[in-house]
Amino acid sequence: MKGLWLEHGELRLRTDLPAPRQAGEAQVRVLLAGICNTDLELRRGYYPFEGIPGHEFVGEFEGRRVVGEINAVCHQCDACRNDRSSHCERRTVLGIVGRNGAFAEYLALPRSNLHPVPDEITTEEAVFVEPLAAALEIQEQVRISAGDRVLVVGDGKLGQLVAQTLALTGCSLTVVGRHAAKLALLQSRGIRSMTDSQFNDGTSTRFDVAVECTGNASGLALARRALRPRGVLVLKSTYAGDLTMNASSLVVDEITLIGSRCGPFSRALQLLRDHAVEVAPLIHATYGLDDAMRAFEHAARRDALKVLLRCA
Amino acid sequence: MKGLWLEHGELRLRTDLPAPRQAGEAQVRVLLAGICNTDLELRRGYYPFEGIPGHEFVGEFEGRRVVGEINAVCHQCDACRNDRSSHCERRTVLGIVGRNGAFAEYLALPRSNLHPVPDEITTEEAVFVEPLAAALEIQEQVRISAGDRVLVVGDGKLGQLVAQTLALTGCSLTVVGRHAAKLALLQSRGIRSMTDSQFNDGTSTRFDVAVECTGNASGLALARRALRPRGVLVLKSTYAGDLTMNASSLVVDEITLIGSRCGPFSRALQLLRDHAVEVAPLIHATYGLDDAMRAFEHAARRDALKVLLRCA
Numbered sequence: 204m205k206g207l208w209l210e211h212g213e214l215r216l217r218t219d220l221p222a223p224r225q226a227g228e229a230q231v232r233v234l235l236a237g238i239c240n241t242d243l244e245l246r247r248g249y250y251p252f253e254g255i256p257g258h259e260f261v262g263e264f265e266g267r268r269v270v271g272e273i274n275a276v277c278h279q280c281d282a283c284r285n286d287r288s289s290h291c292e293r294r295t296v297l298g299i300v301g302r303n304g305a306f307a308e309y310l311a312l313p314r315s316n317l318h319p320v321p322d323e324i325t326t327e328e329a330v331f332v333e334p335l336a337a338a339l340e341i342q343e344q345v346r347i348s349a350g351d352r353v354l355v356v357g358d359g360k361l362g363q364l365v366a367q368t369l370a371l372t373g374c375s376l377t378v379v380g381r382h383a384a385k386l387a388l389l390q391s392r393g394i395r396s397m398t399d400s401q402f403n404d405g406t407s408t409r410f411d412v413a414v415e416c417t418g419n420a421s422g423l424a425l426a427r428r429a430l431r432p433r434g435v436l437v438l439k440s441t442y443a444g445d446l447t448m449n450a451s452s453l454v455v456d457e458i459t460l461i462g463s464r465c466g467p468f469s470r471a472l473q474l475l476r477d478h479a480v481e482v483a484p485l486i487h488a489t490y491g492l493d494d495a496m497r498a499f500e501h502a503a504r505r506d507a508l509k510v511l512l513r514c515a
Numbered sequence: 516m517k518g519l520w521l522e523h524g525e526l527r528l529r530t531d532l533p534a535p536r537q538a539g540e541a542q543v544r545v546l547l548a549g550i551c552n553t554d555l556e557l558r559r560g561y562y563p564f565e566g567i568p569g570h571e572f573v574g575e576f577e578g579r580r581v582v583g584e585i586n587a588v589c590h591q592c593d594a595c596r597n598d599r600s601s602h603c604e605r606r607t608v609l610g611i612v613g614r615n616g617a618f619a620e621y622l623a624l625p626r627s628n629l630h631p632v633p634d635e636i637t638t639e640e641a642v643f644v645e646p647l648a649a650a651l652e653i654q655e656q657v658r659i660s661a662g663d664r665v666l667v668v669g670d671g672k673l674g675q676l677v678a679q680t681l682a683l684t685g686c687s688l689t690v691v692g693r694h695a696a697k698l699a700l701l702q703s704r705g706i707r708s709m710t711d712s713q714f715n716d717g718t719s720t721r722f723d724v725a726v727e728c729t730g731n732a733s734g735l736a737l738a739r740r741a742l743r744p745r746g747v748l749v750l751k752s753t754y755a756g757d758l759t760m761n762a763s764s765l766v767v768d769e770i771t772l773i774g775s776r777c778g779p780f781s782r783a784l785q786l787l788r789d790h791a792v793e794v795a796p797l798i799h800a801t802y803g804l805d806d807a808m809r810a811f812e813h814a815a816r817r818d819a820l821k822v823l824l825r826c827a
Contacts, residue, residue, distance in 0.1 A: 281743070282744055287745055290743075290744030290745065290769070344769070409593070423762070431593070431594070431599075431602075432594055432599055433599055433602065438762060438765055438766050439766070440766070441762075441766050441767070442763045442766070443763075445759045445760060445761050445762070446760060446762040447758065447759045448757060448758060449758075450735070450753075450754040450757070450758040450774075451755075453750055453772070454750050454751070454752070454753050454754070454774035454775065454776055455753070455774070456602065456774060457602070457656070457773070457774045457775060457776055458774050459656075459771060459774075460765070460771070460773070461769070461770075462762075462765035462766035462767070462768060462769045462770050463766065463769060464766055464767060464769055
């Protein structure tokens with residue numbers, strides 16, 4: 204089959220890949236896949252993955268459209284038996300750890316990972332289920348109430364989804380970013396947003412919760428500074444390399460810092476079906492698999508939001 | 516009056532200090548004061564404080580023995596009005612920030628900061644109320660249930676109090692440290708404790724909660740490694756300088772990191788009155804104010820636990 208192959212930090216299109224056939228797993232025909240920042244970082248060699256990348260997808264299985272949770276788990280370890288199966292000690296992760304991913308004509312996943320896509324949701328919308336679920340994980344971890352002062356740092360793909368999901372809580376929401384068009388997109392949905400220089404000049408508010416969605420040290424520093432004592436700092440991005448921080452200030456201000464990863468697919472599907480979030484405006488381009496290299500270049504541009512790959 | 520004076524990182528005994536007279540505040544005659552690691556760090560110049568250090572004390576006011584909460588607050592700012600007065604934006608902190616402390620014959624604090632010491636508690640025990648309250652703050656922040664696997668890293672003054680208070684929860688407790696005598700003290704109370712090399716060799720358990728009480732980077736790294744995914748890492752010590760950590764691993768494992776500072780005096784007094792904790796064995800020496808320099812040398816020794824100053 205046709206697919207993208209990552210090896211020694213080099214990504215290339217191959218047509219000689221075997222279609223996956225895994226005993227006890229579903230072979231899913233990939234319809235559409237999304238390029239995520241993790242994919243860009245994989246390509247830059249930040250993680251040791253070798254194989255087919257890609258973990259955001261909509262596919263077809265037994266005549267139905269499906270999306271799929273990305274962690275394939277053992278159901279037996281301590282984490283699995285304690286309701287933390289996304290942290291399974293023996294997990295493989297679609298297109299990220301030990302398992303070929305979605306940038307190909309077919310992928311394999313355990314059947315129990317798949318969720319059917321309701322007819323009300325277009326395929327272009329459903330490709331956002333995985334990152335939308337990751338955005339919703341924040342609300343699984345931190346209780347956010349109406350009126351809470353919440354800051355989202357970052358106006359990119361993830362920041363947009365995080366902001367839209369947090370806006371549903373009735374919190375007092377502010378997004379700070381660096382890209383006029385992306386900030387305008389948030390403003391068009393009634394979400395208060397501003398550049399970081401506007402933020403630093405004008406905002407004396409001290410936030411109850413700050414969500415870091417940039418994956419860089421300056422974003423993290425801004426989020427930290429913006430918090431009130433006993434505030435909560437959610438780390439929603441991965442970070443290349445180590446980060447240095449003032450640990451004493453975390454102690455003196457009794458800050459809670461919480462890492463946040465995969466989230467609930469069922470709730471993400473429900474929000475899309477109810478049109479409670481709007482993801483179509485985040486799509487900047489769609490390429491065929493044959494043009495995947497151009498798609499990756501596009502996705503890496505500073506002004507880009509979501510770039511999709513049509514795999515079938 | 517007589518007292519210790521810290522200026523430009525130099526600590527000396529003075530006899531020419533004015534006794535504090537603050538309108539609306541209590542003038543407390545200091546009976547006994549404890550030397551804390553923060554005092555040692557103040558002396559090393561890690562914080563910009565200038566004046567009389569000392570924040571753990573028992574004193575006498577209007578004929579009664581008292582202990583005192585160390586944050587003097589405004590009662591009006593956002594933090595004070597939202598039940599976080601220990602984070603008051605305009606606070607001074609006894610012997611730490613903008614307010615002379617306890618290593619002198621007299622100190623001043625707002626009357627509302629003082630708590631009477633019940634007769635059942637000796638003065639030597641009551642001097643532990645402040646650090647004991649700080650240890651109890653952990654349980655205000657993190658729900659710890661019977662059977663939870665909890666690790667305390669550090670067998671020093673703070674680690675000992677943290678371990679004793681956590682043992683009361685019925686959790687499955689382990690303490691890791693570097694000093695045979697301090698570990699033996701814990702073992703004598705039935706608390707499982709071991710050296711860090713024993714820990715690294717033999718312990719495959721993954722902990723639900725780890726409390727870092729060493730204030731150094733290797734203690735923090737050990738605590739982090741010991742946690743299961745979605746575990747909670749409590750930072751109970753301050754740290755000199757910045758710390759470097761792998762932020763991606765916090766995200767991937769969805770770790771919660773929480774800074775912890777001052778805690779509830781009333782509950783600390785209750786535990787001492789009920790003999791639920793035992794602090795007397797932690798006292799390694801008591802010096803008069805005239806011998807304060809020797810007391811500081813003693814407190815800085817690796818094998819030392821609590822060193823006290825008799826101020827009256």
